[in-house]
Amino acid sequence: MKKTPEKKPPAETAKRTPAKKTRPEAGKKAPAKAVSAGSAAESTAKTTAGAPGKAPAKAASVKSAAKAARPESRLALVRRARRINRELAEVYPYAHPELDFRNPFELLVATVLSAQTTDLRVNQTTPALFARYPTPEDLAAAVPEEVEELIRPTGFFRAKTKSIMGLSAALRDDFGGEVPGRLEDLVKLPGVGRKTAFVVLGNVFGVPGITVDTHFMRLSRRFGWTASDDPVKIEAEIAEIFPKSDWTMLSHRVIFHGRRICHARRPACGACPITHLCPAYGEGETDPEKARKLLKYEKGGFPGQRLNPPADYPGRPAPPAPGTAPGAE
Secondary structure, eight states: OOOHHHHHHHHHHHHHHHHHHHHHHHHHHHHHHHSOHHHHHHHHHHHHHHOTTSOHHHHHHHHHHHHHHSOOOHHHHHHHHHHHHHHHHHHOTTOOOOSOOSSHHHHHHHHHHTTTSOHHHHHHHHHHHHHHOOSHHHHHTSOHHHHHHHHGGGSOHHHHHHHHHHHHHHHHHHSTTOOOSOHHHHTTSTTOOHHHHHHHIIIIIOOOOOOOOHHHHHHHHHTTSOOOOOHHHHHHHHHTTSOGGGHHHHHHHHHHHHHHTSOSSSOOGGGOTTGGGOTTTTSSOOOHHHHHTTOOGGGGTOOOSOSSOOTTOOSOOOOOSTTOOTTOO
């Protein structure tokens, strides 16, 4: 009989011996090699989220890596976007237009004046303007230099005077002195674009519209809802994500969030209630204490922008312009 088979067991044992010595180290490295890049990123993200000692910036980078490995599907994007809207509704149940107005004409003029300035500055300026020119007929017949002087604090006062006097004349001549309730009519008025038209339609006539101002543009990109910087394209893309009935209040909530927390230069990420839904988390201040100091308006304990806010507004009314009182000429 051949004795070769009897020699095989020792040889096999000898071959397996190094494997036994190196298995513990190999075992530690194996999971990292066995999983894909996306799975590794997700695993690290879960570990980081559960460990209080981990830096938020590191978690954000891991989150970005996971997203790059697995692009968000259209269905996931829509679900996340609608959840952001729902959660912002809980954060800002009192969201509203932040321009003072008593009728459609005042809102239309105030919205035109709000270009390139703050709503607060407009709200401090319009009481005197509307006290002197309460109707389209009055403003259309005004002396341009007198209107310019009244609205000077809003900036670009010559161009704005031309716009508000022009739209007032158009309302007088073409619409019987009344603000029309159709988009196609509003955008024909001097100085009135889609953004201004939707502000009026949504807040006076109950016609849904998406108001794409600078805040809405910035946040819609940060949220990953769009990659465009064209207001018309952004409006069209967002309209496909949300039901029409949500458009007006969605605009208010996003703009409120942009003014109070998700600022342009230094967003207060550490104080943001929707970081778990935001792919741009980490672009701003992530330390909670430092972030709280960046909050504006009622979130930071300061007055709002309206001199006459709605009854349910939780903050303080804004003060009138220095040396004046609401309604003073």
